[in-house]
Amino acid sequence: MAESVEIEILQAQMEELRDRMDTLRIGDGTRGQSKDVSLVAGIKEWTGESQGKPVHDFLTQIETLAKVSGWTNQDKALIVKVKLQGLALQYLHGREDLGRDGCPYEVLRSALLERFSDKLPDQYYFTSLQEAIQGKMEGAEEFGDRCRKMCQKTIRRVNDEETQRVINEEAERRLLAAYIHGLRGVVGQQVRYQMPNNMDQAVKLAVTIENVEKHQRLREGPRNIFAARQDARCYRCAKPGHYARDCRQAPDHVLTG
Secondary structure, eight states, rough: OOOHHHHHHHHHHHEEEHHHHHTOBSSSSSOOOBOOOGGGGGGGOOOOOOOOOOOOHHHHHHHHHHHHHHHHHHHHHHHHHHBBOOHHHHHHHHHHHHHSOOHHHHHHHHHHHHHHHSOOHHHHHHHHHTTOOOOOTTTTTHHHHHHHHHHTTEEEEEEEEHHHHHHHHHHHHHHHHHHHHHOOOHHHHHHHHOOOOHHHHHHHHHHHHHHHHHHHHHOOOOOOOOOOOOOBOOOOTTBSSSSSOOOOOOOOGGOOO
């Protein structure tokens, strides 16, 4: 009974937050002008589950849309609260300081990052990226996606845009080196020989070479490693073109001398 009452209270609070979303305003000096909240609908609800979207990606999406839509920090805090579900919502309501109306966005952001960020050390992801090897059944493009995902976990986040740009460029070079090193076979050899300048070029080149290799194998057809050479000669019947194990000559006709 108590649990159902608590759920009803949470639902009522969320409805109140959604109602307040409809009354957002643009700027301090433009009274009565509706704030652009059309992009809020494109933000998926976030549960905080480990297999879902990382908390940093969730917050980054809101911050990026805020720049386009003119949302204030107060607006961003409200939008975050509206989009929380599951474990994340439970965490929010378990923290009275975060649930109150005046909670600054930066405080809410820091708390969510602290609670839901991956706890593995940074060196783990650096090592995983450096040692990444393309799987036997993994395409060049799929391997690229896997490397990109690992690389994202090696990127340090800072507030200064210029510093972040430099960090991102370093991560891009790190990603490119790991991807080229991890490619297998002929594809890897060719890509390493041509040394592309960025990740997009590397993946495009690898996929092109991969497709050429596939078409070439299809044209050649399956190889029979047990097939006899044309100049092979059977020691049973002395005829060319096959080996004795495949000979149809009766055993009592074996040639001697």
